[in-house]
Amino acid sequence: MTAPEPPPVATAARPASLTEAERGPSSATTARCEPASAASAVLELRDVHFRRGGRPILRGITVTVRAGERWALLGPNGAGKSTILSFCGAVSHPSEGTVDVLGSRIGRVDLQTLRRRIGHVNPRHPLDSPLSATEVVLTGLTGTVETPMRWAPQADEVERAWEMLDVVGLGDRREANWFTMSQGERGRALIARALVIRPDLLLLDEPTTGLDVAAREQFLETVDGLVRHDPEMTSILVTHHLEELPETTTHALVISDGAVVAAGAVDEALTTETISRAFRHPIEVAKDRGRWSARAGRAG
Numbered sequence: 001m002t003a004p005e006p007p008p009v010a011t012a013a014r015p016a017s018l019t020e021a022e023r024g025p026s027s028a029t030t031a032r033c034e035p036a037s038a039a040s041a042v043l044e045l046r047d048v049h050f051r052r053g054g055r056p057i058l059r060g061i062t063v064t065v066r067a068g069e070r071w072a073l074l075g076p077n078g079a080g081k082s083t084i085l086s087f088c089g090a091v092s093h094p095s096e097g098t099v100d101v102l103g104s105r106i107g108r109v110d111l112q113t114l115r116r117r118i119g120h121v122n123p124r125h126p127l128d129s130p131l132s133a134t135e136v137v138l139t140g141l142t143g144t145v146e147t148p149m150r151w152a153p154q155a156d157e158v159e160r161a162w163e164m165l166d167v168v169g170l171g172d173r174r175e176a177n178w179f180t181m182s183q184g185e186r187g188r189a190l191i192a193r194a195l196v197i198r199p200d201l202l203l204l205d206e207p208t209t210g211l212d213v214a215a216r217e218q219f220l221e222t223v224d225g226l227v228r229h230d231p232e233m234t235s236i237l238v239t240h241h242l243e244e245l246p247e248t249t250t251h252a253l254v255i256s257d258g259a260v261v262a263a264g265a266v267d268e269a270l271t272t273e274t275i276s277r278a279f280r281h282p283i284e285v286a287k288d289r290g291r292w293s294a295r296a297g298r299a300g
């Protein structure tokens with residue numbers, strides 16, 4: 001999945017509405033995630049359709065994410081995960097339907113302002129300079145990849161960056177050079193970068209891509225640790241792999257071919273039936289001590 005890093009300026013005008021034929025199956029394929037608690041909605045997608053070049057990419061996605069929930073977004077290649085994440089990150093608009101992020105309707109508000117409240121962890125962070133871990137985290141405050149010219153952090157901002165490096169277990173790596181940091185350290189530094197703005201919503205876009213098993217486990221521990229640090233944190237983590245889900249995941253949205261297969265409490269949404277349907281292959285889903293696994297089902 002290759003969700004775009006939020007661009008620095010608001011995006012283009014809303015595309016024209018879809019015709020009925022282009023919309024494809026709507027209510028029939030829509031799984032609604034009913035609110036599990038009275039917590040306020042952080043994100044609401046209602047009957048969202050999206051098309052590219054006339055081709056339907058998303059078909060009737062409806063889901064509500066509430067404060068303090070930690071969602072996983074799963075589905076096979078090309079299912080539409082990046083496209084959904086681009087709405088969650090206030091990067092683009094649906095062709096039809098509504099998206100409310102942090103109480104603001106996408107298409108009616110300045111997206112750049114909204115993005116300042118959203119932390120985005122993208123393991124393909126395109127940094128080309130030998131910034132220190134502290135400097136990388138500080139670029140979260142400027143919303144840039146590089147440190148802007150003539151910008152210098154205030155003392156309290158540096159303190160905040162160090163605090164976030166402590167949270168992700170990199171307290172002793174403040175001066176580490178981006179070029180010499182391991183993939184795992186980079187991933188954790190990017191979480192600190194996302195957290196430095198005190199986001200109301202954290203998006204993790206296939207954050208364990210490229211990590212070896214030890215680094216992956218350390219990364220997942222870090223993600224689980226965020227919940228202890230801030231139990232109210234709302235997050236959405238995108239992955240293809242059930243093994244890459246943090247134990248603290250509370251809900252899941254499973255999509256396939258642009259439509260919802262399952263949405264809701266994680267233990268109900270991630271089952272052998274829903275994952276097999278989404279990936280169009282018999283897959284046995286198991287959960288052991290808080291972690292999920294998947295293996296191809298065998299005949300007999």
Ligand SMILES: Nc1ncnc2c1ncn2[C@@H]1O[C@H](COP(=O)(O)OP(=O)(O)OP(=O)(O)O)[C@@H](O)[C@H]1O
Nearest residue numbers: 001002052057075076077078079080081082083084
């Ligand atoms: N720029 C584009 N132009 C045309 N079609 C695109 C473009 N980007 C994505 N698509 C199509 O939109 C569909 C959904 O893509 P999306 O990237 O959202 O899926 P994904 O679930 O994130 O996939 P992956 O896991 O492979 O990254 C796919 O069929 C893809 O081919």
